Amino acid sequence: MANKGCIIRLSRYRNALLRLKALNFVKVFSENLADSARVTAVQVRKDFSLFGISGNRRGGYLIEELIAKISAILGKDEVQRFVIVGIGNIGQALLHYPGFKKSEIEIVAGFDIDQNKHNRQAAVPILPLEELGNFVEKNKIRFGIISVPDSAAQETLQLMLQAGIKGILNFAPICLKEPQNCVVRNLSLETELENIIYFTVLAEKEETGK
Amino acid sequence: MANKGCIIRLSRYRNALLRLKALNFVKVFSENLADSARVTAVQVRKDFSLFGISGNRRGGYLIEELIAKISAILGKDEVQRFVIVGIGNIGQALLHYPGFKKSEIEIVAGFDIDQNKHNRQAAVPILPLEELGNFVEKNKIRFGIISVPDSAAQETLQLMLQAGIKGILNFAPICLKEPQNCVVRNLSLETELENIIYFTVLAEKEETGK
DNA sequence: AATAAATTGTGATAAATTTCACATTAAACA
DNA sequence: TGTTTAATGTGAAATTTATCACAATTTATT
Structure with a gap:
């Protein structure tokens, strides 16, 4: 289902999200994540769609929530x-x-x-x-x-x-x-x-x- | 024309060829290189075809010659x-x-x-x-x-x-x-x-x- | 409350990459 | 010298991956 490229991108999104969180940001758009991982916004949403991650139409994604979801996928719930x-x-x-x-x-x-x-x-x-x-x-x-x-x-x-x-x-x-x-x-x-x-x-x- | 995967494979073929050469081998088949780079033999030949590298039908490739050709492609004619x-x-x-x-x-x-x-x-x-x-x-x-x-x-x-x-x-x-x-x-x-x-x-x- | 604007989500399409099928060739053998 | 065998080389098909186009939805505005 998910390919290697997709997982590498998820890691990158996560890295960017952690930085945004550290800066006290709350929401993020697919466009922002696209910039951070050097891909297109559609690619970001397609990647999320593949894992059933959804945001708020018109409102982007909540950073905390997104980090939690990607972390779970990448096996980061434990060290x-x-x-x-x-x-x-x-x-x-x-x-x-x-x-x-x-x-x-x-x-x-x-x-x-x-x-x-x-x-x-x-x-x-x-x-x-x-x-x-x-x-x-x-x-x-x-x-x-x-x-x-x-x-x-x-x-x-x-x-x-x-x-x-x-x-x-x-x-x-x-x-x-x-x-x-x-x-x-x-x-x-x-x-x-x-x-x-x-x-x-x-x-x-x-x-x-x- | 050539994509990133293809170039990575060329590097791998070259590494394998250097080892074969060190062991005094002279000829190599696409099948051998495929094993060394964990790909298929057709993939090896397709990669070569892309760069106009050809061997001897029925007789494989000459290692020396192949190293020279791949090295030139990868910019290894100089340090x-x-x-x-x-x-x-x-x-x-x-x-x-x-x-x-x-x-x-x-x-x-x-x-x-x-x-x-x-x-x-x-x-x-x-x-x-x-x-x-x-x-x-x-x-x-x-x-x-x-x-x-x-x-x-x-x-x-x-x-x-x-x-x-x-x-x-x-x-x-x-x-x-x-x-x-x-x-x-x-x-x-x-x-x-x-x-x-x-x-x-x-x-x-x-x-x-x- | 109705309309406009902005963003997500995804089926359809396009592009890139790999695999398949087989023609071609060279060597080995009879 | 003809036949068989074992390889290469490559167009076509299949598969994978990314992009496009647009519907759905939410928020903002009038």
């Missing part, structure tokens, strides 16, 4: 806890990324094979990889982030699956196969930058071509 | 240099992210308003934000990464535009408007994780629903 495997550059950064808090996302532990990185006392402890299974089971963790080198990505996936992880964001630049019973999203920074390079060069060509 | 504005968690991680090298991507400098972060001597220097314009102009930089808090994202965009940056990856969880003469891609980590949460919860519901 969602993640573990990270691979405490390198990216893993370390995500471990303490301040933006997660307002999204009801919590990184509860990191795991690595490198002894030097282990630290049980830290606010977000970094533990030996061997403890992943136990930790996930004991703490009922459902989500994980893979930020290991690509050569280790596949086996990290296996470990996470065995541990019972149900949703994974993979930063390794290798496209992991989505297994049964687990959602995997592959996000490679290289690929993102390459994408920008391509479309920038293309735009420049079009400009000079005209 | 592409990026600056990063905002040396916080994410910015710091990207500054030294080892995966960029093999993708012909180089981070040449970081910029921040915080004096304590400045370091001209570092391999990748971290400079005062005021120097962004000069640096970009002098070094003919075309690409930038925004990793500042969302409250500073919009003005950072303005600075980059004034400096002459033509392609931007924005990590701030605010959707920046794509200006004239500049490509902007908004990538928010929160949003990516929310996306995974949604589809994981959905899959679980479907499972129990059945």
Whole structure:
């Protein structure tokens, strides 16, 4: 029913709504949300329609109400806890990324094979990889982030699956196969930058071509 | 003509091809690339067809040749240099992210308003934000990464535009408007994780629903 | 109370993207 | 050398996603 684009937009609407709420706004129009997410107003309303979210004809939407509804859809009625495997550059950064808090996302532990990185006392402890299974089971963790080198990505996936992880964001630049019973999203920074390079060069060509 | 999905797939094919080449493979079939990028073989051939890439009927594609062709499309015939504005968690991680090298991507400098972060001597220097314009102009930089808090994202965009940056990856969880003469891609980590949460919860519901 | 104006909500339409079906070609084999 | 087989390449069909057009409704105005 709802596609990935739609869910990404819902996240964006929500972010905008939280900001509006912080500024004490009460009502919002589809046009406003469209601006904030860089889409059309019809798209916003279509997205809402898909989830049975309705506003007041002529009167827009109540921000509080809208946040509550979108939050429920996105599973934000409770804090969602993640573990990270691979405490390198990216893993370390995500471990303490301040933006997660307002999204009801919590990184509860990191795991690595490198002894030097282990630290049980830290606010977000970094533990030996061997403890992943136990930790996930004991703490009922459902989500994980893979930020290991690509050569280790596949086996990290296996470990996470065995541990019972149900949703994974993979930063390794290798496209992991989505297994049964687990959602995997592959996000490679290289690929993102390459994408920008391509479309920038293309735009420049079009400009000079005209 | 080519859409974003297509370019992302080309990056993925290329990554897989580089690995195959490192293993001394010579030929590859659309089926192989499809596996590596988690798409269908027809999709691979359609993508190639779009760019006039052709192989040998019955004989697949020559890896070397394919890498060269895709690299040219993705602008990898030369190293592409990026600056990063905002040396916080994410910015710091990207500054030294080892995966960029093999993708012909180089981070040449970081910029921040915080004096304590400045370091001209570092391999990748971290400079005062005021120097962004000069640096970009002098070094003919075309690409930038925004990793500042969302409250500073919009003005950072303005600075980059004034400096002459033509392609931007924005990590701030605010959707920046794509200006004239500049490509902007908004990538928010929160949003990516929310996306995974949604589809994981959905899959679980479907499972129990059945 | 009647009319005008502004906004939502959605079926119908259009556009974009992917998949299908199959013609074409090259290699392998008999 | 002819036949079979296994791949590519691509127009057409199907599917997915976004846009359009406009009815429905609410609020504001006269």
